[in-house]
Amino acid sequence: MNDKQLLMIPGPTPVPARVLQAMAKHPIGHRSGAYNKIQAEVTANLKWLHQTESDVLTLTVSGTGAMEAGIINFLSPGDRVLTGCNGKFGDRWAEICTAYGLQVEKITAEWGQPLDPEAFRQRLQADTAKEIKAVILTHSETSTGVLNDLAGINAAVKEHGQALIMVDAVTSLGAISLPIDDWGLDVVASGSQKGYMIPPGLGFVAVSAKAWVAYETAKLPRYYLDLGKYRKATAKDTTPFTPPVNLVFALQAALQMMREEGLEAIFARHNRLQRGTRAAIHALGLATLGPDDCASPAVTAVMPSQVDAEAVRKMMNQRYDIALAGGQDHLKGKIFRIGHLGFVCDRDMLTAIACLEATLKSLGCDVPMGAGISAAAAVFNEA
Ligand SMILES: Cc1ncc(COP(=O)(O)O)c(C=O)c1O
Numbered sequence: 001m002n003d004k005q006l007l008m009i010p011g012p013t014p015v016p017a018r019v020l021q022a023m024a025k026h027p028i029g030h031r032s033g034a035y036n037k038i039q040a041e042v043t044a045n046l047k048w049l050h051q052t053e054s055d056v057l058t059l060t061v062s063g064t065g066a067m068e069a070g071i072i073n074f075l076s077p078g079d080r081v082l083t084g085c086n087g088k089f090g091d092r093w094a095e096i097c098t099a100y101g102l103q104v105e106k107i108t109a110e111w112g113q114p115l116d117p118e119a120f121r122q123r124l125q126a127d128t129a130k131e132i133k134a135v136i137l138t139h140s141e142t143s144t145g146v147l148n149d150l151a152g153i154n155a156a157v158k159e160h161g162q163a164l165i166m167v168d169a170v171t172s173l174g175a176i177s178l179p180i181d182d183w184g185l186d187v188v189a190s191g192s193q194k195g196y197m198i199p200p201g202l203g204f205v206a207v208s209a210k211a212w213v214a215y216e217t218a219k220l221p222r223y224y225l226d227l228g229k230y231r232k233a234t235a236k237d238t239t240p241f242t243p244p245v246n247l248v249f250a251l252q253a254a255l256q257m258m259r260e261e262g263l264e265a266i267f268a269r270h271n272r273l274q275r276g277t278r279a280a281i282h283a284l285g286l287a288t289l290g291p292d293d294c295a296s297p298a299v300t301a302v303m304p305s306q307v308d309a310e311a312v313r314k315m316m317n318q319r320y321d322i323a324l325a326g327g328q329d330h331l332k333g334k335i336f337r338i339g340h341l342g343f344v345c346d347r348d349m350l351t352a353i354a355c356l357e358a359t360l361k362s363l364g365c366d367v368p369m370g371a372g373i374s375a376a377a378a379v380f381n382e383a
Pocket residue numbers: 010011062063064065089138140141142143168169170171191
């Protein structure tokens with residue numbers, strides 16, 4: 001049956017009908033009063049979502065473009081940076097930095113384990129010459145379903161006193177509280193196809209006052225992604241280049257929906273979905289990759305022992321029209337990932353768990369049918 005797919009991947013995430021309808025309009029000129037009005041509303045709501053009074057800039061890029069913008073605007077060739085690597089996206093930060101000729105030092109943890117704040121503290125304390133210009137990490141590591149201890153690592157950066165902290169919040173923004181101003185986060189990158197509940201195509205970068213000071217002396221080349229241009233334009237409720245106007249309509253509608261739901265309710269929903277999913281997986285006798293106490297609010301990685309993870313994904317897709325994500329790099333075939341980010345509710349998860357139970361049974365696994373549903377429902381009933 002067409003148009004019945006349940007998208008349970010960590011991005012692109014499901015898009016509400018109200019947002020789709022907002023997009024299905026004729027574009028308007030971006031140098032018009034009508035556009036300025038939308039841009040002003042969107043900017044105010046982005047600041048609300050980011051819990052910041054500082055700048056949040058919208059770019060026509062995917063999440064990686066927002067990350068790259070973070071690097072090239074605030075650093076110079078040869079700068080020493082400390083990157084946290086415990087999954088595909090932490091590795092990506094290191095790759096971008098290497099591509100731009102930075103001196104990259106990695107703090108690593110096994111895929112599936114969180115980064116250790118103490119390792120950052122020790123390295124930063126040893127940097128008495130203050131050579132480390134930035135500490136760069138992924139908050140929610142989508143490849144493994146691990147949430148890194150951003151508060152703990154940030155505390156070590158603040159003790160250092162000089163380094164900027166740059167965060168990939170691509171699958172944490174809009175899913176868990178990220179008090180950017182309270183914590184003093186300098187550069188925070190995210191993308192539209194995630195917690196924002198809109199299609200891919202927009203990237204966002206929040207920039208602190210301290211980062212803008214670094215911008216003045218940063219020497220990496222930049223043009224389209226020169227955030228100074230975006231800052232100037234945003235202050236005048238406009239954009240430096242032609243924006244994808246219909247995606248901005250979508251963003252306007254999605255942010256309105258988020259304001260109606262409220263930040264605390266959004267975070268509580270993601271927390272409930274995360275706990276319900278893991279409870280169900282454990283009740284079915286399956287293992288999750290990574291411990292429960294550092295679980296991503298966006299995605300749960302499952303390691304089935306009795307069956308190939310790709311076989312589960314294939315049957316979920318073909319028989320039930322539910323899209324799950326696979327493992328990346330060396331985890332391909334070993335895990336499947338259930339997304340619970342953005343426009344996802346308890347009912348979606350109960351549906352996915354029921355279909356997962358049926359799939360596992362069909363594939364010959366010995367699973368206690370109904371145990372997953374019952375465990376997830378128990379979590380959902382707590383509220
Ligand atoms: C944590 C994280 N960082 C970065 C990205 C890259 O985003 P994009 O594919 O939009 O460039 C993703 C995409 O899934 C992600 O999950």
